[in-house]
Amino acid sequence: MDEQALEALFSEHKFTHVLHLAAQAGVRHSLTHPHDYLRSNCVGFLNILECIRHQQPGPPVMVYASSSSVYGLGSQVPFHESMRVDSPASLYAATKRADELMAFTYHHLYGIHVTGLRYFTVYGPWGRPDMAYYSFAKAMQAGRPIVLYRSGSTEPAxxxxxxDDAIDGTIAALDHAYECEIFNIGNHQMEPLSALVQALEEEFGIVAQKQYGGLQPGDVPVTYADVSKAHDLLGYQPKIGLREGIQRFAEWYRWYHHADRNRLDIGLGI
Structure with missing residues (x-):
């Protein structure tokens, strides 16, 4: 994140809130491009913190994106915010944990109000094409096999x-502006990967060609959010289950990728 451009922006405007969602995302890409992750996720995050702390007459509230990846190799589920998170399974996870620590430090030193949101596998329309649900949909539409990774006989979940639920949690965090907090933003439902595939098959009317491989470096077998803290302090309540969410994604996908004869009806809502 361009330090000089940020400084110019903060000198021109006085902000009440900063929502920092920019990052180099993805676990596997961090294995081959580690410097990109440090520059974007750590140096870029530091640049934002510096601009915030120097704003006069007072610093804005900051809400930033962390990740469920910080829970790393932890085996106790569901994951809750008071758990130790010192065993990251990827560099991406390590950079996100570093962001949390920097945010705490700047709160301690300069009184900045900071809230970190540990998002759990956010999906839906306009999502990242490299994520499983999206890449599976593209492969299925093209008649290509999908690859399911697992550790032995254990299916990832x-x-x-x-x-929409992630947005609700984010807006709630902006509205409450706690001094220094971290919240899980998840669905509080642990779904096996086969449930995702089944939902895609039913929505697109295609039986996926499946191939299997071992768990990839940097991946973790399970993520599962305890959202009770976000519920109690933010009023966060996820509403959309996997089946309905994939239905909404598939509707958008057919429109966006012109894979349905009725795409114009879908796009126009008629």
Missing amino acids: RDFTFI
Whole structure:
């Protein structure tokens, strides 16, 4: 994140809130491009903190994106915010944990109000094409096999969070502006990867060609959010389950990728 451009922006405007969602995302890409992650996720984060602390007459409230990846190799589920998070499984996870520590330090030193949101596998329309649900949909539409990774006979499971629920949690964090907090933003439902595939198959009317491989470096077998803290302090209540979320994603996908004869009806809502 361009330090000089940020300084110019903060000198021109006085902000009440800063919502920092920019990052180099993705676990596997961090294995091959580590410097990109340090520059974007750590140096870029530091640049934002510096601009915030120097704003006069007072610093704005900061809400920033952390990640469920910080829970790393922890085996106790569901994950809650008071758990130790000192065993990251990837450099991406390490950079996100570093952001949390920097945010705490700047709160301690300069009194900045900071809230970190540990998002759990956010999915939905306009999502990242490299994520499993999206890449599976593209492969299935093209008649290509999908690859399911697992550790032995153990099937990976994820806490899939629909984008609308993630937005609700984010807005609630901005509205409450706690001094220094971290919250899980998830669906509080642990779904096996096979449930995701089944939902995609039913929505697109395609039986996926499946191939299997071992768990990839940097991946973790399970994510599962305890959202009770976010519920109690933010009023956060996820509403969209995996089946409905994939239905909404598939509707958008057919429109966006012109894979449905009725795409114009979908796009126009008629």
